[in-house]
Amino acid sequence: MTTTAPFGRALCAMITPFSADGALDLDGAQRLADHLVSRGCDGLVLSGTTGESPTTSDAEKAALVEAVREAVGERASIVTGVGTSDTRHTVELALQAEKAGADGVLVVSPYYSRPPQDALEEHFRTVADASGLPVVLYDIPGRTGTRIEPGTMLRLAEHPRIVAVKDCSYDFLGAQKVLARTELAYYAGCDEHNLALYAVGGAGYVSTVANVVPAHLRSVLDAFDSGDTATAARAQQRATPLIESMMAAGLPGTVTAKALLNELGLPAGPVRAPLRPASHETVDGLLAAYEDLTAG
Template sequence: MTPLTPPTRPQPFGRTLCAMITPFTPTGALDLEGAGRLADHLVARGCDGLVLSGTTGESPTTTDAEKSALVAAVREAVGNRASIVAGVGTADTAHTTALAREAEKAGADGLLVAAPYYSRPPQDAIEAHFRTIADATDLPVVLYDIPARTGIRIEPDTVLRLAEYPGIVAVKDCSYDFLAAQKILARTDLAYYAGCDEHILALYAVGGSGCVSTVANVVPDHLRGVLDAFDAGDTARAADLQQRATALIEAMTANGLPGTVTTKALLTTLNLPAGPVRPPLLPAPPETTVALRSLHEALTTA
């Protein structure tokens, strides 16, 4: 039997991307030194891309100046060892455009742009928003489809149209619409990154480009291992590694607390830069932190 040809995978920002938390000092100020140390740690353990100021990075509660300073600090820390994608999505097209330009100046390699929230614009307005951002800089754009946060979907037909627009190169998929993902993969050259950790292997198996992972903050090497095993043709090992991570993925992203909260709680127990979350988020309860550490130890010592 002739071996199947592996799917072509556009990977403009790498394959194993971490949706990095934004470290803060104990008093809640931006911890740029900690951000550099965490970024270096993640890259050394298998991440070839870092996504800053996304959902996990507490973008709603960091200032424009902090976002730019974070990009610059992480760029200095990792150099050219990893790509940097800067989250610039807001509810305002003009504000998003300004953030995109500042991210470019600070050294980002790409832009993560969520659908504009709150106003609930129709699809033609969403499309115009993304085109405007794509035209604002020379950086490639990642469409961030996360309707649970924005309150509005980037509909598949809108994505198909935007795929033809210069500068729009990728999707971070948090839509939980696996059929739509496969439809778009089959009809476009967009790089499709799993934004939900439980979908990393599933999306990769049908031609996805990799992941933008929250859980990679705490087990970057394990999640890279899922993709490494698949690329090596050891699909059974890839499935085993994905399944073994399920309990930690569930505890960090599906237990009623935001992933930012659980990630920072666990990172703190691992003596890695994290710090507190900013209000309105509250820290994880002590019993949650203990349970997270137990799951982490079970996964990393198995």
């Protein structure tokens, strides 16, 4: 079982700030990145699901890495999403990420085409062979349509540059099977699993909710590490209403995170179509959950 955390323990799946007209807001990205790192984030995951990667250009993805690296320096790791439905394009983005200064790449299963497991394995190996950056496999079958099966994970773990998994599989048994047999660092990709996966040997989390409560989520891991598991459990439970409001209320986490950040006066801006902003009623509910958590 691994106890290493190659990119840190507390990682935020950072939103991508846009200006009012929908353009990439690099100044806002730098300010938000600094805010998150100063409040306990060990690493930032850019251009993932929460970062609206399907609607940002290759050039915007590179510019985002460069800007955030300038803002945080070596205070935090930077992992950037390079996964697409095209292996060649994914390789190009991995090479671009390496040049831009990323510490690792997040590679999602190719979506829509639903490749079988042998083709999926070859895709990840090809990307891992293409650059010198370590690879985080992103297992989120609810969005891609394709699971990275535990057997495939076990084989991919043999590759020297495939070092971690962002786990959104909702298969806790499968995750534990791979944890027990490999050195892969498992990061919870669903906030309700942050403490549970950590407690069985996970490396930490890649959290959307950390955009708005980075210090609180970090405190869960800190309490567990100090041996105070009861405090860790209470802190995780206290975050549950906000996690539910942001991640399980029918809207993508990008929409809810940006809605809250805008209300809190932090850089966010609009979402890009086809996503639409949260309604006033939804924003009111999010703010209530946020205030209940942070009031104590």
